[in-house]
Amino acid sequence: MSDYIKKLRACIRWYMELEDGYLAEQEKLRSTLDAENSRHTELEAQLSNAIEELKAANLDLTRRCESLEETLNREKSEKLIAVESYEKEKQERESAERSRDVLTVELERATHDAKRFSEQLKMVQDTNKRLQEYNTSLQQYNSNLQADASKSGETISKLQKEKSAMMETMAALRECHNSMSSQLESSRASQQEAIRVKEELRKEVECRRAESKQVRDDRDHAVAQLNSLNIELATCKEQFGRASKECECMSTKVSALEETCNTQQEQIQTLQKQLAVATDKLKLADVTAIEAMTGYEEQKEKIKYLEDRLAHAESQIVEGDELRKKLHNTILELKGNIRVFCRVRPLLRFDGDSNGPEGASISFPTSVESAGRAIDLMNQGQKLSFSYDKVFDHNASQEDVFVEISQLVQSALDGYKVCIFAYGQTGSGKTYTMMGKSGIDQKGIIPRSLEQIFKTSQSLESQGWKYSMQASMLEIYNESIRDLLAPGRPNSFDMTTSKQYTIKHDSHGNTTVSDLTIIDVFSIADVTNLLEKASHSRSVGKTQMNEQSSRSHFVFTLKISGSNENTGQHVQGVLNLIDLAGSERLAKSGSTGDRLKETQSINKSLSALSDVIFAIGKGDDHVPFRNSKLTYLLQPCLGGDSKTLMFVNISPEASSVGETICSLRFASRVNACEIGIPRRQTQARPFDSRLSYG
Template sequence: PAGRGDSEAQGVRELYWAGDDGPPGGDKGQGGPGGEVGLSGGTCPHPEGGARGPRLPPISQIHAHEAHRRKLHNTIQDMKGNIRVFCRLRPHVEEEGTGVIRPLLEDGSSHGTGVEVTMPGTEDGHPGPQHLFTFDRVFGPAASQDDVFLEISQLVQSALDGQKVCIFAYGQTGSGKTHTMLGEPENPGMIPRAMDKIFESSRGLQAQGWEFRMRASMMEIYNEEYRDLLGKGAAPPRGHKVVHDACGNTTVSDLTVIDVMQSGGVETLMKRALSQRSIGATALNERSSRSHCVFTLRIEGSCQGTGESSNGVLNLIDLAGSERLSKSMSVGDRLKETQAINKSLSALGDVICAIGSKAEHIPYRNSKLTWFLQPCLGGGAKTLMFVNLSPASQAAGESLCSLRFASKVNACEIGAARSRSGPLKN
């Protein structure tokens, strides 16, 4: 909900200067997380006066501040909630008719927390009903990819810190999901920007003695089947299987997993994968994604100097667009694809409703999509959903359905995310 985490600044100040919660040795640092840190040894002053803590060797001080940063970072993310919803309205195209969606933006900003939908009026001139929704963040059509990524970059950092993170885009076909998640070479989306962030941040940690192994995979869920988008050979005879273990780890059988060392390597893999993704033309979109596309990065880290280790997972998902059969005019293979897409998105809605009502049984097994997403929705991860909207008047009904679904997601509460980090095992 809007306003979630409003007390973060005060909470961080209290945590940062709390006597029992500081870094080892009692050193409170200077400048706070992300600020300037003195590395010359000696004691660091408390802002109210007085010296705190013994002299620390520079490398020990660096490790202490990094451990403290992680603690504060994860506390802030927990304050914001483990499931969040961002709304993004794509720009209006003239031939689409009158826009019916108005983002309620902060003065002089490209974002806010509210969105208003005015449904088309009746034939006799009566205005249509209005609906108001609030989310964690609403981006207007002028918001750039930079603006959007700035708001999710801290979740990406959580994956490097050992958390499971899932970010997915939901909305009708043609609403801008693929633009948001993948973008274009000259204007990359969230997935390539997330990779740049991961590798940039990991280089800073490597200077502190951390070592990382990163492995990428990419698959699609097409007609209720998992398909490897990086595989070179034929699919396994019995198909790919998703298995979740007791620790919340997810394994996809026979899926190609490739070690990556830099964001450029990921870009090459993505080009290869996307060339195999199922795309088709419908009456609503001449290049409609006919599958849910899942990019996964597994991040294993270790620091011999502190004995720490971490295991993070970042899932970035471009969902296929929901479509009304009467409007998409799908036939043949397109009809089968549309039915499979709508079934899986409906199953996702059923899971969200069950979570929201705290039902004893959550129907994760009703689709391949919800079964894969179980750890992301079941309390073991930090999850963010983009609801992408078209401003077109002819899309008002679908936009309203998307917003109502997103509102249900926004009202859900899931358990605390678990950080998969701890002492380094020999």
């Protein structure tokens, strides 16, 4: 009996120690719960509306829990049912925990804490089960030790009270778990609603984007139609003007014809009188006529002989002129100099007088050695003379200009690198010289050169030559390279575009620009379409000196690859045609804002070009090609590996005499530069297909 009592006391002590541990754990759980409650205060505030709706359900669940607890105290069987119900709730809680991954970080922490509380609750339930087992053991001891039961009754009652307190704690934890589960469901519903709203917004955004794209397409179509109508209107105006002039001319001619008719009627009457007299004389003249016919036949044969000699002499002159041009080109190539052509544009209706208050005027010497190769400029009584390879006055047509450079363009098909660029102040006619205008007679160097290239390449097919050509177009705007043929490029360039292009020169003298669009061309129509696209994309602006001033340097490059199946020869030529932006004085152009920045950038790059020419002219070891994107791009053209020609365009306005003198002096300096003899690029196998600016 004493052994049982000792075991019972030991069990009671163990139970009391275990109770103390549970109390300490309970206090720890309470403090943790308080901390979690304070940490989730903000979340509970956001979910307060949902909690208010669930208060009635929570109250009902609380009442049910209290009923179950009372039933648990009365009957052990009902306790078992409550445990099974708890296990079911536990399964539901685990299912809720598997779904919590879609909640926010705060809800994940709350669910994690709820799981931890549930595990602690399970530990309490396990302890309760163990207590029940001990209670059963104690009852067995009680049946065997009735005498000791009276003494330990008070202790058992105390334990039962503590058990009831622990059950209340368990109920409170269950209530907390239920509240967390309700919040979890509410948060899940809110998230689903947010996902639905997000999907609706996404669909609406896609709809708006489609509508915006349609509006842009309609706008572009309307702009294209407007441009077409403007062109047609200008054509109609021009035709109307010509028709009006022709009508006035015809009216004048009709009046003149009427007067002439009256006069002729009077003359007819007089002639009829004279006819009778003349008839008599005619008989006498017949004899003389026979003699005259004999002399006429002799004179006719003599005239034919002289005409044949004249035609032969003219053909010799043409052949001699062609030979002179070839010999001149050969001499220039052997000298290695940059060829310079000067062109003076005609006065426009809005220009001032060519003879200004300062007495400035332009003239062209007519001596044999200077005709077509020199220009004189009078400024403040001082005569300045300049001579170049060719000088075109204001009467020179686009055809006259192209005839002089056609052989140079032909060199690109022969495997040479050719570079032609236009230099001059704003409004001096550079873009007109290079690009021209609509109309057969108004075409500039670029379209005429391409027509000659394609026409000649087709004629050489009979000799076994086959050519492939690639074109690219870029502009240098504010020291940044822009691809004028980039896919999807709008008519007006987006100033926020920040794509970077890199210029690279290889050891063979070839130049490439990274990421630049290169397009295969097969006909003049292909190139014409590309030129139109580039012209719409090029940066232009209005200044006080020019309504349509080019604000960037335009570079057109045609890479030509040719192969001859009969000889096995391959040639690689490059044609660079460049329209430089015009130099301008800030005080005269009135540039401000973006135009001021553009002007400063243009003048800086042209100044860098002048520094390069000056260094080449002096024969310096170091030539500062890297001072600007323009000079670095033109390095192969100015470095002796290319046939290079510069057009210096000048304005006849007296107010522009300062810029004209600067342009002419710069052209003379360029003409004096010896850059070396260009090399023809031929080889026994096809050349690398990368586009070269060299």
